Amino acid sequence: xxxxxxxxxxxxxxxxxxxxxxxxxxxxxxxxxxxxxxxxxxxxxxxxxxxxxxxxxxxxxxxxxxxxxxxxxxxxxxxxxxxxxxxxxxxxxxxxxxxxxxxxxxxxxxxxxxxxxxxxxxxxxxxxxxxxxxxxxxxxxxxxxxxxxxxxxxxxxxxxxxxxxxxxxxxxxxxxxxxxxxxxxxxxxxxxxxxxxxxxxxxxxxxxxxxxxxxxxxxxxxxxxxxxxxxxxxxxxxxxxxxxxxxxxxxxxxxx
Amino acid sequence: xxxxxxxxxxxxxxxxxxxxxxxxxxxxxxxxxxxxxxxxxxxxxxxxxxxxxxxxxxxxxxxxxxxxxxxxxxxxxxxxxxxxxxxxxxxxxxxxxxxxxxxxxxxxxxxxxxxxxxxxxxxxxxxxxxxxxxxxxxxxxxxxxxxxxxxxxxxxxxxxxxxxxxxxxxxxxxxxxxxxxxxxxxxxxxxxxxxxxxxxxxxxxxxxxxxxxxxxxxxxxxxx
Numbered sequence: 001x002x003x004x005x006x007x008x009x010x011x012x013x014x015x016x017x018x019x020x021x022x023x024x025x026x027x028x029x030x031x032x033x034x035x036x037x038x039x040x041x042x043x044x045x046x047x048x049x050x051x052x053x054x055x056x057x058x059x060x061x062x063x064x065x066x067x068x069x070x071x072x073x074x075x076x077x078x079x080x081x082x083x084x085x086x087x088x089x090x091x092x093x094x095x096x097x098x099x100x101x102x103x104x105x106x107x108x109x110x111x112x113x114x115x116x117x118x119x120x121x122x123x124x125x126x127x128x129x130x131x132x133x134x135x136x137x138x139x140x141x142x143x144x145x146x147x148x149x150x151x152x153x154x155x156x157x158x159x160x161x162x163x164x165x166x167x168x169x170x171x172x173x174x175x176x177x178x179x180x181x182x183x184x185x186x187x188x189x190x191x192x193x194x195x196x197x198x199x200x201x202x203x204x205x206x207x208x209x210x211x212x213x214x215x216x217x218x219x220x221x222x223x224x225x226x227x228x229x230x231x232x233x234x235x236x237x238x239x240x241x242x243x244x245x246x247x248x249x250x251x252x253x254x255x256x
Numbered sequence: 257x258x259x260x261x262x263x264x265x266x267x268x269x270x271x272x273x274x275x276x277x278x279x280x281x282x283x284x285x286x287x288x289x290x291x292x293x294x295x296x297x298x299x300x301x302x303x304x305x306x307x308x309x310x311x312x313x314x315x316x317x318x319x320x321x322x323x324x325x326x327x328x329x330x331x332x333x334x335x336x337x338x339x340x341x342x343x344x345x346x347x348x349x350x351x352x353x354x355x356x357x358x359x360x361x362x363x364x365x366x367x368x369x370x371x372x373x374x375x376x377x378x379x380x381x382x383x384x385x386x387x388x389x390x391x392x393x394x395x396x397x398x399x400x401x402x403x404x405x406x407x408x409x410x411x412x413x414x415x416x417x418x419x420x421x422x423x424x425x426x427x428x429x430x431x432x433x434x435x436x437x438x439x440x441x442x443x444x445x446x447x448x449x450x451x452x453x454x455x456x457x458x459x460x461x462x463x464x465x466x467x468x469x470x471x472x473x474x475x476x477x478x479x480x
Contacts, residue, residue, distance in 0.1 A: 085338070086266055086313045105313075107267065142269040186360055199311060199338045206338060207269050209360040214273030217280055 007031045011136060012094040013113050015106070017087070023079055027116055034130045036072055036120040043074045047195040055187030057180055059124045069126060069188055072117040080110060081196040085203035093138040100138045110204035112138045118188070118208070125184045128177045131156065145211045146218040147226075150174070175216050182212040259374050260284045260302065264294040264320065265309040265336065274307065274361075281367045291315025291323075298328050304374055305332040308353075310344055318348060325352040332373055336361065382465035389472045393445065397479065398438055405431045441479050448475055 011027040028037040046052065048070035050060060060067075085107035093100040093112070102109075116136055119129035131152050137144060153174045157167035168174070189205040196202060261283045263274045271287040278285045286301070288294040292315045294306065306324060310317040317335060324333055335356040337345045345356040354373055357366060409431060412424040452471065456463055 085311055088313075105266065142272040145269070182360075189360060203267070203311075203338050203359075206359045207267055210267075210269045210273040213360070213363065214269070214276050217273070217276030220280060221276055 008037065009034075009134065010094075010096060011113075011116060011138075012092075013109075013138075014092040014094075015109055016090040016092070025076060025079075025113060027113065029120055029133060034120055034133050035122065036117065039068075039072055039121070042071050043078065044071060045074060045078065045195065047191055048074050053187060053191045053194065055125075055184045057125065057183045058187070067123075067191070068121040069118050069123045069184065070191055072121040073114060073188070073192070076110065076113060076117070077192055077195055077201050080106065080200045082198055083200040085199045087200065091139070095136075102139045104139060106200045107203040107207060108139060110200060111207040112140075114204050115208055118184075123184065125180050129181065142211060142214060143218075143222070143226075146215055146222060149211070149215060150219070171219055175219070178212040178215050182209055185209040185212060258282055258284045259304040260286070261370070262286050262288060262294060262297055262303045262306045264288045264291065264306060264312070264317070266290055266312040267309075270309075270359075274366075277363050277366065278370075283370070291317060291320030294320055295323050295327075298324065298331065303328075303331050304377070305334060305370060307334050307336055307357075307370075309336045310348070311338065318344065318351070321348055321351055321353055332377055334370065334373065379465045382469045385469035386465065386472055389469065389476060393441070393476060393479075397441060397476075401434050401438060405434055444475065444479060448472070 007030065009029040009031050011029075013025040013027065015023045017023075029035065030037060044066055048066050050058070050064050050067045051062070052067075052070075054067070058067075083106055085105060087106040088103065089106050089109055090101065090103050091109040091112070115129075116133055118126050119133050129149075132148055135148065135152070137148060140148065150171065153171065154169070157169060161167040185205055185208055189202050189209065192201045192205060261278055263271055263278070263285060264287070265271050265274070266289055268289075271289070275285045275287055286297060286303070288297050290312045291308075294308070295315070297303075298306075308317045308320060308324075312320075315323075321333055321335070324331055333348075333353045335345050335348045335353045336359060337356050338359045345353075348356060355369055357369065408427045412427040448471075452468060453463060
């Protein structure tokens with residue numbers, strides 16, 4: 001067995017357009033650190049310099065020459081610099097486990113892969129999103145992204161509590177993280193506006209910005225919407241210790 | 257009743273986020289995924305304002321703006337613009353959009369501009385109502401009676417015989433009573449104008465046009 005392959009997480013993105021044009025991107029992550037592999041070979045156009053429209057909250061020192069997020073995005077941004085956001089495309093994403101195919105707008109397809117690149121770039125602000133890269137869900141809806149985000153954060157708090165540290169069950173710091181993440185999203189959108197002729201790249205960042213922007217409102221109002229789905233946990237029903245030969249029945253009828 | 261907003265954007269995440277933000281700010285919100293869907297919603301429901309993305313498939317924001325201005329002139333439109341759309345946004349302003357916002361949209365800016373736009377819209381409507389009330393007072397309560405008096409006095413000035421003297425006295429008395437009533441009404445209007453508008457303006461108190469229109473309406477009911 002190829003041990004090297006075993007330690008790599010791969011996402012193969014294929015964008016297919018009308019008239020047969022096709023563009024491919026392979027994303028390879030170190031399975032343990034979730035760091036993007038191969039970014040050392042990425043092109044470094046002028047707009048990837050750290051001081052080019054540097055984010056307001058950038059914690060990197062001036063001796064860092066290139067913005068790690070911009071470097072990770074360079075190839076995809078250069079590929080789609082002349083494309084319109086709502087251009088129709090069929091995007092196929094192959095992972096080791098399954099294949100996703102979606103006919104969608106280019107902005108949505110780019111947002112999906114850009115989210116992956118940004119969270120694994122070693123940007124100190126975007127690093128908080130890195131665990132989500134392991135459970136990357138291409139073309140996720142807002143609600144799915146909010147849910148994954150909150151779930152990932154609560155898992156981190158559980159692990160924190162397990163280590164004897166103070167967990168943040170109220171999600172206060174999650175909102176702080178997203179505020180900082182959105183400052184980066186805004187900074188990157190300014191950067192990409194200078195690097196692109198049309199709106200596909202910038203609008204992809206705007207989609208990611210909207211997730212960061214909406215999460216506090218989702219926690220406030222959106223969670224109420226999904227609360228009924230969790231009612232089984234609120235009723236405090238005891239689970240019988242012994243099974244009846246593998247068949248489970250409920251008072252309301254057969255198990256679904 | 258809350259102001260009702262229609263958010264039109266082809267991107268689901270932007271629609272949902274804006275809906276959550278606007279709901280939290282006290283607006284009633286509905287969403288549409290493009291211009292065509294927006295027009296359908298506008299046909300069945302009344303909206304105070306539409307937040308309209310410019311770049312959308314099927315019917316673009318610019319096309320939708322044209323239809324909204326033509327078919328739903330009472331609904332205000334704010335354009336949402338992304339990268340390199342500034343010239344188009346300016347074009348939209350020329351074509352009747354009231355404002356434009358650049359994505360990614362700052363929440364505070366969005367709410368402030370929307371509230372300001374709707375406040376100005378309701379002020380405009382209230383001013384229109386004040387103007388309507390004043391016109392109605394002058395037309396129905398003054399111009400109408402004045403014309404009747406002129407006609408009656410014309411008749412009184414052309415006596416047909418001695419027996420008309422009683423009739424002429426009656427006409428003159430009615431005209432005098434009407435003049436007296438009108439003088440009182442004009443005085444009430446002048447007092448209203450003096451206390452509600454001039455005094456407040458001098459004292460730097462802002463005038464609530466909606467309240468002004470309501471008070472004028474009540475004043476007129478009392479006069480009649």
